[in-house]
Amino acid sequence: MERGAGTGFATFALSLPAPCLAETGAFFMDNSRTAMKAITVSALNEFVWSDRDIPMPGEGEVLVKVVLAGLCRTDLKLIRSGHRDLTLPRIPGEEAVGIVEKLGPKIESVSVGTRVYIYPGEWCGACPSCLSGAENLCRQMRIMGFHRDGGFAEYAVVPAKSLIPLDDNCSFSDAVFAEPLSCCINAIELSRLKPAETIAIWGAGPAGTLLKRLSSHIGADVVIIDPDKKRRERSGALKFVSGRLFDVCIPAVGDENAYREAIAHLAPRGRIVAFSGLSADSSYHAADFNQLHYFEQTVVGAYGCTYRHGKTALDLITSGAVTVSDLISHTMPLSELSKALDMVAERTCMKIHLNPQE
Numbered sequence: 556m557e558r559g560a561g562t563g564f565a566t567f568a569l570s571l572p573a574p575c576l577a578e579t580g581a582f583f584m585d586n587s588r589t590a591m592k593a594i595t596v597s598a599l600n601e602f603v604w605s606d607r608d609i610p611m612p613g614e615g616e617v618l619v620k621v622v623l624a625g626l627c628r629t630d631l632k633l634i635r636s637g638h639r640d641l642t643l644p645r646i647p648g649e650e651a652v653g654i655v656e657k658l659g660p661k662i663e664s665v666s667v668g669t670r671v672y673i674y675p676g677e678w679c680g681a682c683p684s685c686l687s688g689a690e691n692l693c694r695q696m697r698i699m700g701f702h703r704d705g706g707f708a709e710y711a712v713v714p715a716k717s718l719i720p721l722d723d724n725c726s727f728s729d730a731v732f733a734e735p736l737s738c739c740i741n742a743i744e745l746s747r748l749k750p751a752e753t754i755a756i757w758g759a760g761p762a763g764t765l766l767k768r769l770s771s772h773i774g775a776d777v778v779i780i781d782p783d784k785k786r787r788e789r790s791g792a793l794k795f796v797s798g799r800l801f802d803v804c805i806p807a808v809g810d811e812n813a814y815r816e817a818i819a820h821l822a823p824r825g826r827i828v829a830f831s832g833l834s835a836d837s838s839y840h841a842a843d844f845n846q847l848h849y850f851e852q853t854v855v856g857a858y859g860c861t862y863r864h865g866k867t868a869l870d871l872i873t874s875g876a877v878t879v880s881d882l883i884s885h886t887m888p889l890s891e892l893s894k895a896l897d898m899v900a901e902r903t904c905m906k907i908h909l910n911p912q913e
């Protein structure tokens with residue numbers, strides 16, 4: 556299908572099914588439009604789907620038409636109970652892909668019409684974390700959907716340097732996985748997992764499954780554990796492990812019991828990755844330092860991802876090294892966010908993609 560603009564195209568577009576439109580991204584902004592639909596969180600657990608002004612890109616920024624946004628448990632936590640990095644009011648959405656619609660002044664690094672994944676971080680580039688290649692820990696980090704408005708809207712203004720163009724044969728619905736996969740790549744890198752080592756992952760949701768696939772890609776021997784029968788059947792997960800120790804243990808669920816089990820199954824010289832945050836009122840903060848001492852074990856945190864991880868994730872997705880499309884259980888209009896959040900809370904879904912253009 557050709558890309559086009561104007562009213563003639565709009566008529567043509569209406570005759571096509573929505574997923575087809577979303578995939579090709581073959582529609583451009585009517586220049587007379589000044590309003591867009593967006594989700595705005597005004598207070599904890601209070602949000603509306605309403606008209607907002609389409610934001611204007613400033614210096615160093617571009618306007619992106621959001622084609623798809625991914626929903627994850629972090630959004631549930633952020634909207635319903637808050638998050639360390641959240642400021643209100645806010646348009647959430649840190650997993651987004653779309654088409655560059657308008658350029659801010661003097662932008663030459665990207666052109667209008669480019670299909671892009673948006674790395675959700677905006678980093679200073681000058682602090683010790685940024686200079687060490689860990690811009691996810693930038694002292695002035697501004698995360699899309701947390702400190703600044705995100706992808707739960709028809710349009711989003713983002714820094715031009717955050718964009719990663721998509722390969723022609725990478726679909727938007729696959730590309731949205733670049734963000735969660737990037738976070739998993741960061742965790743696996745920090746775990747120093749090597750081929751033929753053993754790894755156990757607690758939680759067979761989308762993140763746990765992506766961690767499992769990455770570990771297999773590296774050549775590690777991986778098991779995944781989940782108490783939920785449906786998720787076990789879908790992912791080949793075990794109900795529990797006993798009598799085995801693992802080189803790497805990753806709780807991919809923000810649950811104290813998962814952390815307790817993970818540290819109990821750590822081999823000598825093993826590494827446990829604090830990948831999923833525990834709720835703010837969690838009383839479980841202690842690792843047993845004598846255990847770490849006698850068995851030379853390591854506890855390492857992993858939070859978010861860097862721009863480089865986004866590129867690696869898209870390479871793995873585009874080449875087919877890590878399959879992602881089978882993890883999508885639902886694609887819903889963004890206007891149905893409330894229903895989608897209930898499904899995430901009740902774990903009756905795998906990955907939900909939200910379409911703001913529907």
Ligand SMILES: [Zn+2]
Binds near residue numbers: 683690692
């Ligand atoms: Zn920085």
